[in-house]
Amino acid sequence: MGKSADRITLQVARYRPEQDVAPSFQEYEVPCPKDWVVLDGLNYVKDRLDGTLSYRWSCRMGICGSCGMTVNGEPKLTCATFLTDYAPGPVRVEPLRNFPIVRDLIVEIGDFMRKLVTVKPWIVRTAEKPLSEGAYRQTPQELEEYKQFSMCINCMLCYAACPIYGLDPHFIGPAAIALAQRYNLDNRDEGNAERLQILSQHEGIWGCTFVGECTKVCPKHVDPAGAIQRYKLDASVEWLKSFFMPRGA
Amino acid sequence: MPTSSTLKRPIEPLLWLMFSAGGVLSALVMPSLIVVFGVAVPFGWVPAPPYDHLLGLVRHPLVRLGLFGLCMLSLFHWAHRFRYTLYDGLQIKHLNEVIEGLCYGGAVVGSLAAAYLLLQL
């Protein structure tokens, strides 16, 4: 069996805070069958070569959003990135950019978690519909309005790709705004005004300069850049309205 | 996360709207103007428009208004975009107020100059 065809080298970033001062790279040679993804390679390392390697993963099928890492400089879901695409290698695996590194390939995501809550990503209603009135009904067109933004799996590849978030950690970021839009555009929701309060800050939508990288790297085709630009226009029109029309109840 | 200093930024929607309007106007109208006055006439590809024709054209109230709108909105388009480029590209956030003053101030000064020049024709 030829060596180069079915083995590939992974250059994996290591950082053990109890003994290291800075991250470094460690090389591992893993098998490279054509159906293996980078996550399979990492699991092989952990199972057979080096049990001290730390990284996050869960569903291994692109729906949990846990396994985001930087592969050869690009933010990727390691469960959706085939090793053979990088043959003959090496494949450089680093933690997701723009987040603090906790250990090895694990980043601290608390910042995103706190920001997500501030945009109220749930249906906001002044009065709940009583159970006796039955379920909310939506036409297919009403569902289409927000469906794309509901596909977000919170993998944060968009935050890793966004240069604005890298430069200004106060920026609320692409996924948070896209998720706010998912609810703003849902006709069961009545929370637009509340979300606008948070998102019309300088570190909300106005921090975005439409680089567009977030949309490029999104594995679920959510198009956060589109969500943000649309929101800028909506927010500006709201602002104009508040000038010329008295604030409604 | 929003801080108290950023809650006082209701001017952003207006600045963005002006940036957008300037972007649209400059995209629609500037290329053809540059082709005529910046490239084709200086290169001699087309004869220069006769003086009287241009004077009459520029004196027309609608043209004056259109030119003023183009100049003012294009300047605010530049101011907004350039401000963010300096902010992000050079990471000189600590000079934030200075940058904003120079950019939007420059746009205001330019707009005033445009109004003056167009009015005194």
Added chain:
Amino acid sequence: MTELPLYTEHHPRWIRRRVSTYWWLGRGSYLVFILRELSSIFVAWFVLYLLLLVRRIGQGEGAYEYFLAWSARPLVLSLNVLSLFFVVFHAVTWFNLAPKAMVVHVGHTRVPGVLIAASNYGAWVVASAIVFWFVLGG
């Protein structure tokens, strides 16, 4: 969140990587983005150029001739050729991205983004034709 504690078993020492001043050189799409943003400088230059022209027109035929001669100088000409490239680049990127911000509905269906972009390009052709007609014609 901003202070760096010493490493202990329950407070790990996180590594925060600082973004380089040259971050925009690290990726092709970042560079294109910065060039797109810098096109605004050429927009501002041409406003200045237009105002200089208006000023000369206001000063009489001799001043206008002087302006025409000045505009043919190699430095001015090269600047304007460069400006043309950047302003066209601005226009193309603007029209291609406009459908993202402008979501138009006809009844319940959404107008496809391609149509919005196409109508922007159409407006561009019409506006240019009007400029050529009024400035060069008649």
